[in-house]
Amino acid sequence: MPEFHPGNWAETAVDWLQTHLGWLFDAINTVLTGLYDGINMVLGGAEPLLLAGIFAVVAFWLRGLLAGVVGFAGFLLIDSFGLWDDAMSTLSLVLAAAVITVVFAVPTGVWAARSKSVSAAVRPVLDVMQTMPAFVYLIPGVMFFSVGTTPGLLATIIFSMPPGVRMTELGIRQVDSELVEAADAFGTSPKQTLTRVQFPLALPTIMAGINQVIMLALSMVVIAGMAGAPGLGERVYAAVTQVQIGLGVESGIAVVILAMYLDRMTGALNVRVSPLGRRAAAKATAMMGRLRFVRYKPGTVVALSGVLVLALAAGGLNLASSGSDAQAAAGTDVGKGKQLKMGYIPWDEGIATSYLWKEALEQRGYEPSLKQLDAGPLYTSLAQGQTDFQTDAWLPTTHQQYWDKYGSKMEKLGDWYGPTSLELSVPSYVKGVKSLADLKGQGKKFDGKIIGIESSA
Structure with missing residues (x-):
């Protein structure tokens, strides 16, 4: 059977793309990095206590007092681990990926719902995107954008796209055809039918898709740490490769807290933005009678006021701390902050x-x-x-x-140690093996297996 190696074609194609479409990859890198940096500057620049308070107010507005208290305690726990900056980097990556994914997924889902040919063309692409192993998405990202934020974002967007498209298409298709026919009978345009009839009724399903987009983005962000994406993914990867159990447990707990917060908040947001959800929530509150205070949620104006006050306080503290840091650095500034x-x-x-x-x-x-x-x-x-x-x-x-x-x-700067040699290590109970040559004829003793140098070689 003749050998067939499509990988050689792939390498040639990658080299050609890097040579002729470098400007396109630079533009994509600029957009993705700029979006991430903007979100991370807001989240990473605020004081942890005040930003945790903002997250708590959002939880109070969406789900009630208990959710606000639990959310505040969860973010304080992340800060106590010393993982606040990493958690905010991960959250920035998730939000940036989710925004871009939703911008592309929702229109694509609407288009697929309104056109059978588009749906037939999109479905196999989504199937491939969902069944492809998550690690595979890191390969083109590293090839075209090296390591860091961009390959992690790109892989996260591709990995989290399918549920957004599928759930949007499903939501639009599930709208009762009689309602659409009634809207057409009253002379509404297709655009008005979509925005005033189909989209509001499909909103709960679409929001469920957005929830899945965010959850998949968070799971992929951790994997993207292998490609140098900043945040908790880096910590988890370091814990695995260096066998740091404590760091792994703390990083894992931080990821779980972020996942639970994002899951509960996006689920509750569906109730806030959907007319059906608001009516159902109002009915449930009314049925509680005197205990309705347990389900009390502040109004939008009250919640925004609380967020605004905390945001202004966080911004003021950030400006004050940055000024003091600049004065302290001025006296010992040899690298000039490079x-x-x-x-x-x-x-x-x-x-x-x-x-x-x-x-x-x-x-x-x-x-x-x-x-x-x-x-x-x-x-x-x-x-x-x-x-x-x-x-x-x-x-x-x-x-x-x-x-x-x-x-x-690259440029070689010099040697700091040498000469070196790679040694053979065997368990203490193995006798008579002092070199690679001594391994000859010893296959049965090791079950025909030898564990070589550790990964990364």
């Missing part, structure tokens, strides 16, 4: 040297940031300028393949 992006492979010597360099650079006025990556994405990001330097290049053997591919786009 930002440096450092990458490291999760090997012990790479972790140690990277954090030593980070500390030294911070003392000299730089603002370094660390990102854990596997060897392939790390060298790709170095070649594309997304990472400034790394300290753990094993040359001339282990990482030689990456140097051969990207060496013309």
